[in-house]
Amino acid sequence: MAETDSTPTPRGTAGYLTPYPYLDRLQEKMEERLARKVPVKGRFCGFCYARLRETDTVCPFCSHTVELAGTVDEIPQPVLAAYKARQRSEALWVYLSAFVGLIAASVLFVVMVLWGPGILGHPALAFTVLIGGGYLLAQVTGPMLGGQVGYRRGSRKRDELWAAWLKQRDGP
């Protein structure tokens, strides 16, 4: 039975500390698998489903011995679904925030053209602000603000799904 009782505290990346650090380390690998950039079949850790090398006797991700955890030749679908939930949440929040940034730049553009005094009301300057500011806002609000929210929400969701999987697999 894994430690499911450790409560996430506002530490770690973006204010969320996963109770399962190996999931964070596996996230990128699992996204490669989800995108089918790596073979579906292989030799995977029987506990955390990390891909193992032939020479591994201890899993480099969850530290279980291969002898104890065993191996499987494919990652179970519910496990992949957990990683996908995190990936989706992160992408969604990045896009949403970038969109909000672009809207903000568009509003500023309209305000400048309609009410900007003197040079500030010149369409050319307002247009520069729209493009430059929109780009900047999308860059900042998307990955930085949205990415953080998405990371937190997505990680929490993934960890819940993983906890449910452990419970189902290993029993209470």
Ligand SMILES: [Zn+2]
């Ligand atoms: Zn493992």
